[in-house]
Structures are given as C-alpha cells and as structure tokens.
Amino acid sequence: MTEVEKGPLGRRRGRGARERILSASQHLFRDQGINRTGMDQLCAEAQVSKRTAYQHFTSKDELVAEYLRRFDPHVMPEVFGRTDLTPRERLLAAFDMPASTPLCPYIAAAVELHDPQHPAAQYARDYKTAIAARLTETAREAGATDPEQLGEQLALLLDGASARTRVLNRESFPTAAAIAAVLIDNAIPSSSARQPSDDRGTTGSAPVPVGGR
Amino acid sequence: MTEVEKGPLGRRRGRGARERILSASQHLFRDQGINRTGMDQLCAEAQVSKRTAYQHFTSKDELVAEYLRRFDPHVMPEVFGRTDLTPRERLLAAFDMPASTPLCPYIAAAVELHDPQHPAAQYARDYKTAIAARLTETAREAGATDPEQLGEQLALLLDGASARTRVLNRESFPTAAAIAAVLIDNAIPSSSARQPSDDRGTTGSAPVPVGGR
Numbered sequence: 001m002t003e004v005e006k007g008p009l010g011r012r013r014g015r016g017a018r019e020r021i022l023s024a025s026q027h028l029f030r031d032q033g034i035n036r037t038g039m040d041q042l043c044a045e046a047q048v049s050k051r052t053a054y055q056h057f058t059s060k061d062e063l064v065a066e067y068l069r070r071f072d073p074h075v076m077p078e079v080f081g082r083t084d085l086t087p088r089e090r091l092l093a094a095f096d097m098p099a100s101t102p103l104c105p106y107i108a109a110a111v112e113l114h115d116p117q118h119p120a121a122q123y124a125r126d127y128k129t130a131i132a133a134r135l136t137e138t139a140r141e142a143g144a145t146d147p148e149q150l151g152e153q154l155a156l157l158l159d160g161a162s163a164r165t166r167v168l169n170r171e172s173f174p175t176a177a178a179i180a181a182v183l184i185d186n187a188i189p190s191s192s193a194r195q196p197s198d199d200r201g202t203t204g205s206a207p208v209p210v211g212g213r
Numbered sequence: 214m215t216e217v218e219k220g221p222l223g224r225r226r227g228r229g230a231r232e233r234i235l236s237a238s239q240h241l242f243r244d245q246g247i248n249r250t251g252m253d254q255l256c257a258e259a260q261v262s263k264r265t266a267y268q269h270f271t272s273k274d275e276l277v278a279e280y281l282r283r284f285d286p287h288v289m290p291e292v293f294g295r296t297d298l299t300p301r302e303r304l305l306a307a308f309d310m311p312a313s314t315p316l317c318p319y320i321a322a323a324v325e326l327h328d329p330q331h332p333a334a335q336y337a338r339d340y341k342t343a344i345a346a347r348l349t350e351t352a353r354e355a356g357a358t359d360p361e362q363l364g365e366q367l368a369l370l371l372d373g374a375s376a377r378t379r380v381l382n383r384e385s386f387p388t389a390a391a392i393a394a395v396l397i398d399n400a401i402p403s404s405s406a407r408q409p410s411d412d413r414g415t416t417g418s419a420p421v422p423v424g425g426r
Binding site (some may be wrong): 031032103106116162165175176178182186 | 244248250253285319320321323325327329334362365366368370371372379380381382385388389395405
C-alpha cells in the first residue's frame, strides 16, 4: 500500500519526506504550538505534498505522537548514562539544564491536547513515568531509603522547573536543583554520601545499600 | 463610544453580555484550550453578537487577559486568609488541592500563548510572582531563615504538581505536599514549629521572628 513521492531517487525520496515532516514538526510545534500548526504549514515547510504526508502519517494526531516518541527515546541518556558520575551526582545532574531550554514538549503536548486518550498524551504520560523510573533506579543505586518516593519527587521538580521557567520567562532550574539537593540529603543516609559525614541523625531507618546495576 | 446591544434592558443588557462572554470563556478555555476556542464559538455560547463582543473586548487577546485577571484576583484568599491556621499551617494548606482540580490556567495560558509579551502571558507572570510573594510573606511570619527562598521553592512545587497532574492524569499534589513539608522543616528552625521540639540542630542561623500582619 505504501506509495512514495515521485522523484529521481524513488523510495529514498519517500523516506526523506518522512524525516522532513518530522523535522518541520519539531520546530513548528516548539515555536508556535501543536494546535496552531496545521498540516498545510507542515507540508509547506517540509516541502512535501499533503498526499505524501498522509502516506507517512495517517493523521496529525499520529504525527504528534511520533514527534514526541522521537524527542528523547532513550530518556535523558546524557544524564543517566554518565558513568563518570556517582549515582548521587547523576540525580543532581538531571537539573543541569542549559539556559533557554524550551518548555518540556511532553508537558506542552499534555496541556495542548485536552484528551488524555490522545496517542501523544498517552506517550507523554509514559515518558514522564519513565523519567521517574530512571530517577528511582538511580536513587536506589545511591542508597536512598525510599527510592520510589525520591524518584517521583525529583520528577515533579523537573516538571515544576520547566513549567515555571515558561510562565516566569526566567530560569527556574536552579531553584529546583536546590530543592533536589535538600531531598537527596534527606533521603540518602549521610554514610552513603561522598562528603565527610557530619554525624547528624538520619531521617529514620538504617542505610540500605542496594547493589548497582 | 460604548455602544450596547439593543434590548429591552438597554445598558444593563450590555453589562450582562460582558459577563456572559467571560463565563463562556471560563469553561471553553479550560475544557478545550485558548487556541482552539474562537470568537465565533465564544459568542454563540454567550449568546451575543460578535459586534457586541468586540464592544466589550477590543480583541481575543484582551478577553484572554481579562479571563485570567478574573480567575483569582485575590491570590488564594482561601489559603492565605485563613486566620484559624498558623503561618506554617497556611504554607502546607496551599497544597490541599481538591481532587480533579484542573490545570492551573496561568500555566495553560503561558504554554498556549508563545509570546511572553502577550497581555495574558504578562498577567500569568504577575500572578505567579504574586503567589511566590504570598508564600514568602507567610514563610516570614512562620520564622523561616530565608523566606524568599522558601516562598519561591514552594511556588515551584505548586507549578510542578499542577503540570505533573495534567501530564500523568493522576493527582500529584500529595507528592508536592510531602516535599513542602521537608522544605518547611528545613527552613523553619524547630523552635518556631508547633510540634514539640526534638532538639536537633537547625540548618544555621537563629530564628528571626518577623512581625506578622
């Protein structure tokens, strides 16, 4: 059934169209929003016909979902893949966002798409759950007493920083990083920490070191 | 210049139209978004002519700004006006959101309106600054060592809870409340707290009680 755009490169030209559409969606959705970007504009920007576009994506909804799936498929590997850092340092590194990082596209999609059953809204939910799972796993490696709780808390801080940066039009990640440092200090018994122990009482149960992966 | 809708009640009918438009904007913007709600639909819902609508609001942008100004003009009086609570309890009460509270409309507007100079985006920024100021003022009354820092941190948590509730389609305010409790405990020396002191060391400088209003 797949019909490709006519062109000297045949099938390769067809694949190029798909990439061009996704590339156009990346900057148009970010710069003007999902709802204000129509298929006409996407096609013009990608230099493909609407017929071709609908051969690659059955609907705009499907394109929006694919745009999100493409955005960060490996869930922050630039943070969680850093073997040069201790797990505790990786938790903090998640808050080192470059200045002017645009609003998180998963939050943007969930805000713009009012239907929680929209395929893109479902993917946004999966992604946000995956980020919390990555943080939880790293919190466990760092020896947190309740890694699930810390993971979910840090995930909420990331979302808060992204949303608040957008509303205030001013960086909020440093604020979130400061909160994260407090939570990590509270959740990870000081004997697990890298700095010399200050010997103060911890928040409760004894440290439970869990083997790294 | 103000021309009112023709009707048996004359001027009063004109004022009614303004309220009906604002009322329609409240539920349409919340349920389907700002960008997907056109003036035609707003007018149909409010049962006013477009001519009348433009007599009350020079543009949709102005209507969106007024919709936000109307939403919570006194900045959470149901929390900050509670004289039956201690300042510390008021800080925590800010996180007692009823289940199914819709996404914060100021975040929604900032996400949907990509221009930070849009009058509604400016108002959203002012509102978010006002919330942080209210929290700061309350943190100062509660004896926080750095009330500005605590106020901004708690404001970020509120934004994170609202955004994350939307993305996950599941309540995140309890997570934010748990973080808030940790931050408040860390920022407010235990001698200021209501519960019996556990006599552990505080985070630094002595309590600086500041006169409440």
